Amino acid sequence: MSSNVLQVSGLCKRYPHFALENVSFSLQPGTITGFIGRNGAGKTTTLKSLLNLVHPDSGEIRFFGMDFCKDEFAIKQKIGYVSGGISYYPSKKLSTISGVNRRFYADWDEDVYRRCVSRFQLLEDKTPSQLSEGMKVKYALALALSHHAELLILDEPTSGLDPVSREDLLEVFLQLAQDEQVTILFSTHITSDLDKCADNILYIRSGKIIEDAPRDAFLAKYQVVQTAEKPDASVIGARESKSGWTGLIPTGAPAPAGAEILKTDLEAVMVHLEKEA
Amino acid sequence: MKNLLYKEFRLALHPTSIIFLTLSAMLIIPNYPYYVTFFYTCLGIFFICLTGRENQDLFYMMLLPVRKRDIVRARIGMSVCLQCLQALICVPFAILRQSFKMPGNQVGMDANIAFFGLAFLMMGLFNLAFFTRYYANPQKIGKSFAIGSTVIFVYMGIVEAMTHFVPFFLELDTPDPENLTKKLLVLAVGIAGYAVLTLTACKKSEKELEKLDL
Numbered sequence: 001m002s003s004n005v006l007q008v009s010g011l012c013k014r015y016p017h018f019a020l021e022n023v024s025f026s027l028q029p030g031t032i033t034g035f036i037g038r039n040g041a042g043k044t045t046t047l048k049s050l051l052n053l054v055h056p057d058s059g060e061i062r063f064f065g066m067d068f069c070k071d072e073f074a075i076k077q078k079i080g081y082v083s084g085g086i087s088y089y090p091s092k093k094l095s096t097i098s099g100v101n102r103r104f105y106a107d108w109d110e111d112v113y114r115r116c117v118s119r120f121q122l123l124e125d126k127t128p129s130q131l132s133e134g135m136k137v138k139y140a141l142a143l144a145l146s147h148h149a150e151l152l153i154l155d156e157p158t159s160g161l162d163p164v165s166r167e168d169l170l171e172v173f174l175q176l177a178q179d180e181q182v183t184i185l186f187s188t189h190i191t192s193d194l195d196k197c198a199d200n201i202l203y204i205r206s207g208k209i210i211e212d213a214p215r216d217a218f219l220a221k222y223q224v225v226q227t228a229e230k231p232d233a234s235v236i237g238a239r240e241s242k243s244g245w246t247g248l249i250p251t252g253a254p255a256p257a258g259a260e261i262l263k264t265d266l267e268a269v270m271v272h273l274e275k276e277a
Numbered sequence: 278m279k280n281l282l283y284k285e286f287r288l289a290l291h292p293t294s295i296i297f298l299t300l301s302a303m304l305i306i307p308n309y310p311y312y313v314t315f316f317y318t319c320l321g322i323f324f325i326c327l328t329g330r331e332n333q334d335l336f337y338m339m340l341l342p343v344r345k346r347d348i349v350r351a352r353i354g355m356s357v358c359l360q361c362l363q364a365l366i367c368v369p370f371a372i373l374r375q376s377f378k379m380p381g382n383q384v385g386m387d388a389n390i391a392f393f394g395l396a397f398l399m400m401g402l403f404n405l406a407f408f409t410r411y412y413a414n415p416q417k418i419g420k421s422f423a424i425g426s427t428v429i430f431v432y433m434g435i436v437e438a439m440t441h442f443v444p445f446f447l448e449l450d451t452p453d454p455e456n457l458t459k460k461l462l463v464l465a466v467g468i469a470g471y472a473v474l475t476l477t478a479c480k481k482s483e484k485e486l487e488k489l490d491l
Contacts, residue, residue, distance in 0.1 A: 053339055054490040076342035088337035089288055100287050104341045105278040
């Protein structure tokens with residue numbers, strides 16, 4: 001049996017104006033993978049395809065070595081999907097929603113649920129519409145963790161959250177991956193979140209995976225340089241800013257004359273690669 | 278299925294569906310097109326599906342460890358419960374209406390045994406017309422209900438007209454227990470038709486939902 005928690009091979013989905021093309025990647029247990037790309041790059045379509053919320057035209061998706069179409073029921077018992085907090089049944093009390101959810105999971109653990117409610121300071125007599133965006137995500141996580149989800153698929157969970165709430169959540173993700181070996185696939189365009197917690201980076205552009213690598217290896221490929229004048233074409237994705245021009249150079253390549261080397265982070269790499277594209 | 282039905286009644290049930298069940302009492306109105314009672318049942322089902330769309334019910338269900346076909350079975354299962362409950366609650370009111378010392382219904386079919394068979398058939402037609410379109414495109418639920426309602430009112434018009442002009446139906450529009458055998462036959466055919474139409478609606482809806490991209 002494969003040790004991969006998730007194995008995606010050759011996933012394709014065509015729309016009139018957009019296509020996912022041959023998306024392939026895998027996730028190892030206990031890792032956090034950041035799924036990055038600009039708006040409309042195909043992150044949500046990919047994640048929805050994993051759960052058959054949209055039907056892929058071709059490709060193979062295996063969770064825990066099982067085919068999703070054949071073992072949908074068993075697979076869903078072991079995964080949690082959080083799409084930017086809960087958006088369903090906004091006027092029902094959390095206790096009512098939880099009361100329904102717990103009936104569907106063989107491994108529902110009431111003690112874990114109670115601990116999550118306490119840890120995330122959730123008030124069960126509130127309704128989702130009364131929760132802040134951060135609390136909605138935390139409630140969705142509480143539901144996922146209470147059935148011992150081994151894989152969390154999170155679609156933009158930190159969008160719309162204030163920096164403190166985002167930090168809180170990232171802390172939770174790190175603890176889950178390190179202490180409980182939960183695997184997390186985390187789509188976002190807020191790349192600074194991934195600088196803090198991701199082990200791997202999956203980078204999608206226009207429906208194609210252009211990078212699938214450990215975060216440090218990905219960052220080590222580039223250096224961010226800043227020049228006073230517009231640099232030549234050897235600098236990748238040069239952008240003008242108040243303090244001059246910034247861009248990327250491949251690590252080891254000669255920097256332009258007078259260039260200052262800046263700290264390399266995911267955001268800088270992504271914005272310059274997107275500019276170049 | 279027990280859990281799915283629990284979810285339907287705990288989260289998806291719209292309060293008007295319960296209120297509409299009390300409209301079974303309309304069968305004691307001396308003169309009234311009694312089929313309208315069952316139109317309200319169907320209206321309640323529409324409200325459940327409409328609020329389901331607003332509450333992202335399909336998305337919620339898709340995340341639970343259930344198969345897509347179970348989503349359809351749960352919703353149609355709940356609808357069958359409501360429709361049967363409506364018919365059941367109608368029974369004492371139909372008996373009460375027949376006990377009145379006054380002529381039968383002057384504006385439509387009497388509330389008798391055959392009426393229930395014809396009403397079941399009407400609800401079966403609604404289920405087929407409504408659910409198959411609803412699951413093909415849940416966002417266009419208004420259109421699905423418009424078609425379902427049209428089916429109901431056309432059916433009502435035809436059946437009511439037949440009780441005036443078609444000899445067999447003339448015999449049905451009488452107080453019980455007159456023409457009991459024929460009425461029991463219509464009841465049996467109506468219930469069987471309802472079952473077949475609803476099962477067909479379920480199978481077709483499952484196929485439609487399977488094709489749907491959320």
